[in-house]
Amino acid sequence: MVISRHSDFIVVGGGIVGLATAWRLMQRYPDASITLIEKEPLLAQHQSGRNSGVLHSGIYYKPGSLKAVTCRAGKQQMEAFCRDEGIAWESCGKVIVAVSPEELPRLEAIYARGLQNEIRCRLLDARELFELEPCAAGVQAIHVPDTGIVDYPAVCHRLGERLRQAGHRLVLNQRVQAIAASSSEVEVRTGSELYRGGFLVTCGGLYSDRLAQMSGLQPPAKIVPFRGEYFELLADYRHLCRNLIYPVPDPNFPFLGVHFTRMVGGQVECGPNAVFALAREGYSWANIRWRELAESLGYGGFRRLALRHWKMGLGEVHRSLSKAAFVSALQRLIPAIEASQLRACRAGVRAQAIAPDGSMIDDFLWVGGGRMVHVCNAPSPAATASLEIGQRIVDRVQQQMSGHIG
Incomplete structure (x- = not known):
């Protein structure tokens, strides 16, 4: 040696x-x-190298949490670093869209949290949403102008x-x-x-x-891998999304849901889902590491999580195996989108820490x-x-x- x-x-x-x-x-x-x-x-x-390339504003995070505090400070530092180093980035803004009246209380809670975190944001009605994102459908939305994109x-x-x-x-x-x-x-x-x-x-x-x-x-806590798969809008259909379009997230699940992200290179990516991966670096269903899979399945914390969220987990598997199901989730935000306008692109794997009681460390x-x-x-x-x-x-x-x- x-x-x-x-x-x-x-x-x-x-x-x-x-x-x-x-x-x-x-x-x-x-x-x-x-x-x-x-x-x-x-x-x-x-x-x-496999995330969605977003410079987050910090609107979602519990006020005073490490996430909230470090996100705001880190975003400013990242923007300054990119300016100094000539790295591509843009403060393009995003909308968080409530597609039904049932989602309005959650949208309003996110807006209130944004104000608590001193994030620049405003509520939009359907007409104002149309002005920013003509192809997005929603009853109300939050505009977060300082959310950005960057080449990580x-x-x-x-x-x-x-x-x-x-x-x-x-x-x-x-x-x-x-x-x-x-x-x-x-x-x-x-x-x-x-x-x-x-x-x-x-x-x-x-x-x-x-x-x-x-x-x-x-x-x-123990790391359990969750794969996030993306589709990309074909070049002729990139006009369907001007910047970033996000759904109202489920507060019981730490993933934000499939969304639309314009990248710094101009392409528009759609996703990710969040499906249990069969290896820690399991970027497709074919990537299986039996020892890692057995370790995840044998972990009591993961089994408790799976029992709690089995229905949502099956939905994620369905969206992974069925392009039509994935597109259906995207159509909640942009109804005009069609499967023929999308092609499969990259996947990433999220390292999710899970406590022994089955809670996700957030x-x-x-x-x-x-x-x-x-x-x-x-x-x-x-x-x-x-x-x-x-x-x-x-x-x-x-x-x-x-x-x-x-």
Whole structure:
């Protein structure tokens, strides 16, 4: 085994949260050395490179929650970063549409939450909705003008570039196999090398709980994968959606529902659904990892969740297997849309942390002590909030290094 040179900090995970954390460490400790380890041959190959590319405003989140606070601050930081670095982004706005009178109380609750979170938003009647999105159908809507779109993979690659330019190491194509810590250092072993450092931060996304377990910690939740599939409007039909069109979400389920998103390149994506994946990186029904599937099915927290939401789960499976069912869900927002106007495109997998009681962990979660911090849950809006999340992780690192935590 080759023993690599010592680094002051080791970061595991080449997605946007890991990269943002390494970048913030570089800013806080300009004389320190940083090694970032990523198991894939390229950065941002999973959640960070397969999300809907939205800069979230923070309208949905409980006031005072970590999501609400970090989303607003992180959005401003992300916009500033993109301006400084010449990365494509746009503040295009979105509408959240109530398609029936039954949805109005939930829409009004979201509007009230937006005001509490100091989000710029206004209620629209059907005529005002038509002026913004002529093809959308609804009885009322919320317009959130500051919601934006951005090229997150470009952000990730630029962060990696800045780290390399500053002399830090990005180690690609190496999967972490073991983690050990002592009072003086941490050790991270991959298949071919041993990395030693003064402090470890893991941002492992779909394998975040596994990394925490490797270090001897037992995180309070387990990751269960949910696949989100997308369709894309053919170029001749992109006029059906001007910007972003969202449904009123179900408060009992953490997914926002299928929606329409104009991307920075001009294409319009429709989705995602949220179907249980048969592997942690299960991007299609053909991707099955039997050990991971058995682990998910054997977890009591997942079984409790499935019993609670089995009907909704079957609906998601139906929409995954039937294009007609998927299109039917889209037609609630844009009635004129037809299956012939859509083609299947990419899929992503969401790392959903589920507690033993079957509840979905809906806020950011990190655990650790001593010389380690593990990010165990980074749900949406983690990409929007990533630079602020990185800042807060570095705050915790600094506190632990000073002996104030753990």
